[in-house]
Amino acid sequence: MQDINESRSGRAADTVVRQLSQKIQSGEYSDGTPLPPERLLMEEFGISRTVVREAVQSLSKQGLLEARPRHRPIVRKPGYDAAISAMESVVSHLLNNSGGVKNLFDTRILVESALVRQAAQQAQRDDIAALKSALEANKAAVDDSERFYLTDRAFHALLYEIPQNPVLPALHRAYVTWLAPQWSRMPRLPERNRANYEAHVAIFDGILMRDPDAAETALRCHLDQAWEQVCETFGDGL
Amino acid sequence: MQDINESRSGRAADTVVRQLSQKIQSGEYSDGTPLPPERLLMEEFGISRTVVREAVQSLSKQGLLEARPRHRPIVRKPGYDAAISAMESVVSHLLNNSGGVKNLFDTRILVESALVRQAAQQAQRDDIAALKSALEANKAAVDDSERFYLTDRAFHALLYEIPQNPVLPALHRAYVTWLAPQWSRMPRLPERNRANYEAHVAIFDGILMRDPDAAETALRCHLDQAWEQVCETFGDGL
DNA sequence: GCGTCATTTTGGTACGACTAAACATGGCAG
DNA sequence: CTGCCATGTTTAGTCGTACCAAAATGACGC
Numbered sequence: 001m002q003d004i005n006e007s008r009s010g011r012a013a014d015t016v017v018r019q020l021s022q023k024i025q026s027g028e029y030s031d032g033t034p035l036p037p038e039r040l041l042m043e044e045f046g047i048s049r050t051v052v053r054e055a056v057q058s059l060s061k062q063g064l065l066e067a068r069p070r071h072r073p074i075v076r077k078p079g080y081d082a083a084i085s086a087m088e089s090v091v092s093h094l095l096n097n098s099g100g101v102k103n104l105f106d107t108r109i110l111v112e113s114a115l116v117r118q119a120a121q122q123a124q125r126d127d128i129a130a131l132k133s134a135l136e137a138n139k140a141a142v143d144d145s146e147r148f149y150l151t152d153r154a155f156h157a158l159l160y161e162i163p164q165n166p167v168l169p170a171l172h173r174a175y176v177t178w179l180a181p182q183w184s185r186m187p188r189l190p191e192r193n194r195a196n197y198e199a200h201v202a203i204f205d206g207i208l209m210r211d212p213d214a215a216e217t218a219l220r221c222h223l224d225q226a227w228e229q230v231c232e233t234f235g236d237g238l
Numbered sequence: 239m240q241d242i243n244e245s246r247s248g249r250a251a252d253t254v255v256r257q258l259s260q261k262i263q264s265g266e267y268s269d270g271t272p273l274p275p276e277r278l279l280m281e282e283f284g285i286s287r288t289v290v291r292e293a294v295q296s297l298s299k300q301g302l303l304e305a306r307p308r309h310r311p312i313v314r315k316p317g318y319d320a321a322i323s324a325m326e327s328v329v330s331h332l333l334n335n336s337g338g339v340k341n342l343f344d345t346r347i348l349v350e351s352a353l354v355r356q357a358a359q360q361a362q363r364d365d366i367a368a369l370k371s372a373l374e375a376n377k378a379a380v381d382d383s384e385r386f387y388l389t390d391r392a393f394h395a396l397l398y399e400i401p402q403n404p405v406l407p408a409l410h411r412a413y414v415t416w417l418a419p420q421w422s423r424m425p426r427l428p429e430r431n432r433a434n435y436e437a438h439v440a441i442f443d444g445i446l447m448r449d450p451d452a453a454e455t456a457l458r459c460h461l462d463q464a465w466e467q468v469c470e471t472f473g474d475g476l
Numbered sequence: 477g478c479g480t481c482a483t484t485t486t487g488g489t490a491c492g493a494c495t496a497a498a499c500a501t502g503g504c505a506g
Numbered sequence: 507c508t509g510c511c512a513t514g515t516t517t518a519g520t521c522g523t524a525c526c527a528a529a530a531t532g533a534c535g536c
Contacts, residue, residue, distance in 0.1 A: 011307055012489070025331065037517060048490040050288070053518085057292060061299045062327045069249055070497045070518055080341075083328040089300045090321040093263060103318075103405050110401070114352035163348070167341050250520070275486060286521045291487085308487055308528050 016045055016055035024064050024075055034072035035065065062086065080170035084177075091178055101182055102227075108175050109223045115159045115168070116203055116219045117212040127162045131204050134158055138197045145188030148196075155200050186233045199225065254283055254293040262302050262313055272310035273303065300324065318408035322415075329416055339420055340465075346413050347461045353397045353406070354441055354457045355450040365400045369442050372396055376435045383426030386434075393438050424471045437463065 020041075023029050035041070038052045045052070060067040063082030066074040076082070094100045119127065134155040141148040153176055160172040199222035206215025258279075261267050273279070279290045298305040301320030304312040314320070332338045357365065372393040379386040391414055398410040437460035444453025 021331070025334070039517080050489060050491090054291075054295060054488095057295060058299065061296065064331070067518095072517075078328050078331055080332065083325045083332060086325050086328050087321045089259075090302075090316045090324050093259070093302075093316055094318065094321060096263070103403050106401065106403050107405050107409075110352045110356070111349065114348045114355075117352075118348070163344070165341050165344050167345050171345075277486075287487095288520060288522090292519095310486075310529095 012047055012051045013054040013058065016041075016047060016051060017058050019045070020055060020059060021062075021064055024059075024077070029075045031075055031077045034074055037072065080167050081173060084170050084174040087174075088177070095178060095181075101179070101230075104175070104178060105223075105227060105230075108179075109220060111171065112156070112159060112223065113216045113219050115162070116207060116215040119159060119162050120207045120210055120212040120215040123162055123207055127158070128208060130158050130161075131155070131207065135197075135200055135204055138200055142193040142197055143190055145190070145193060148193045149188065152196060152200075182230055182234065186229060192229065195225070196222070250285055250289045251292040251296065254279075254285060254289060255296050257283070258293060258297060259300075259302055262297075262315070267313045269313055269315045272312055275310065318405050319411060322408050322412040325412075326415075333416060333419075339417070339468075342413070342416060343461075343465055343468075346417075347458060349409065350394070350397060350461065351454045351457050353400070354445060354453040357397060357400050358445045358448055358450040358453040361400055361445055365396070366446060368396050368399075369393070369445065373435075373438055373442055376438055380431040380435055381428055383428070383431060386431045387426065390434060390438075420468055420472065424467060430467065433463070434460070 020029075020035075029035060035056070036044070038049050038056070041052045041056075042049050056065060056067065056073055059065045060073060063078040063086055064076060066076045068074075091104075095104065123131075134151065137151040138148065138155060141151045157169065157172050160168040199218060202218035203215055203222065206212070206218050258267075258273075267273060273294070274282070276287050276290045276294070280287050283290070294303060294305065294311055297303045298311060301316040301324055302314060304314050329342075333342065361369075372389065375389040376386065376393060379389045395407065395410050398406040437456060440456035441453055441460065444450070444456050
């Protein structure tokens with residue numbers, strides 16, 4: 001009810017954004033519930049609807065609100081995925097620049113090679129078991145390219161889960177999402193599926209034998225091969 | 239001049255966002271120049287100023303425009319840094335959650351350990367020379383904590399530059415920015431500076447000797463130590 | 477030429493109105 | 507009583523206008 005004026009910030013919307021995000025974080029607006037209607041916020045903060053809408057839009061771009069058209073914005077405590085999706089639009093521009101896809105994929109190689117090394121050194125019994133069953137799912141799907149794609153993704157996803165760091169699975173989802181436009185237009189051949197499966201086996205063996213070097217080598221070989229396939233399909237112009 | 243209606247998209251602002259971002263990417267609005275005034279865009283697209291403002295705000299949050307209050311928005315072709323800064327607000331929330339800082343720092347350890355391994359295997363003569371001079375700057379600044387902080391950052395930044403992948407330096411800037419709140423409130427002691435310098439030397443030696451394992455070990459030791467210092471300062475509640 | 481001041485431009489905010497979609501209600505037919 | 511549909515209500519999306527203040531612009535005097 002109090003005027004938020006005199007908050008000495010160039011833009012009124014900014015102070016509203018601060019107050020709202022604070023109320024969200026403090027739980028005053030609990031997760032999953034819709035925000036009060038714009039007209040209520042308007043009188044609560046003593047501002048016009050213009051400013052309310054600006055603030056709401058800003059918060060939704062930050063991932064603290066989920067705004068569907070014609071609906072009340074839903075309060076969302078942001079997770080690591082929200083951070084990733086905040087970059088999405090920018091990234092999509094960057095991927096159109098020459099070299100953008102390769103730069104992104106190279107970071108994936110970097111990260112994933114570090115992951116398999118760490119897995120080879122620290123993977124627990126259940127991690128290994130999960131990898132093993134993912135491998136079997138791979139093997140069972142070599143002839144069904146659509147399904148193989150899913151099991152392929154699942155195998156790599158496991159690598160990102162082993163360190164128990166919630167940033168990493170989010171990062172994997174990001175890679176999958178951003179590289180999907182290239183990947184999904186590639187031809188899916190059973191031979192390639194089989195080669196990928198065998199590459200996965202090699203990675204798994206490296207982890208199983210607690211041999212970081214072997215695991216990393218296998219993974220780099222696997223991803224380099226994938227990149228070559230991309231280049232063959234799109235003609236290097238990335 | 240044509241009506242953008244009938245574009246079959248729930249929100250008018252979204253179509254304007256698309257059109258504008260396309261015009262920015264195609265160079266019709268060249269980088270560095272201000273966008274046309276809102277009132278012009280309004281009639282150009284046949285929409286109200288409300289929508290124009292919404293679109294402009296959206297684009298500026300995406301990093302395609304740089305909007306200062308009371309100024310015309312400046313067109314910016316987004317780079318990798320723009321992607322990072324798009325996450326900034328979300329990340330700042332995540333870092334307040336328990337474990338957020340540690341999760342982020344762990345990814346840094348992961349990435350940076352992969353970087354030093356790669357450096358040990360692939361660093362060129364000039365990379366090594368750059369590292370060497372960064373080390374000397376370290377050594378010269380051990381007694382001036384403020385300056386040592388800068389040279390410390392510069393040393394690590396070099397590691398991110400070696401693979402020639404523009405994503406990585408941006409990532410380093412992100413780490414520095416996001417972890418700065420914790421780092422900058424830590425006491426700076428010459429002993430610590432000296433210890434950090436020696437850790438850098440160990441990393442450099444590993445790279446110089448083309449010994450990835452040694453380099454990685456030294457780096458992990460270095461960063462783990464840094465994390466311990468953070469914990470001592472803030473009492474583990476991260 | 478250069479600084480100063482008045483004018484115009486332009487973004488920031490407010491208010492009011494209307495539309496259409498989503499939601500809530502209640503009545504009607506089975 | 508139950509399920510479905512018509513109706514009214516809520517609410518976000520959009521538009522138009524108006525006003526203010528800061529910035530950009532240009533005129534003027536020095």
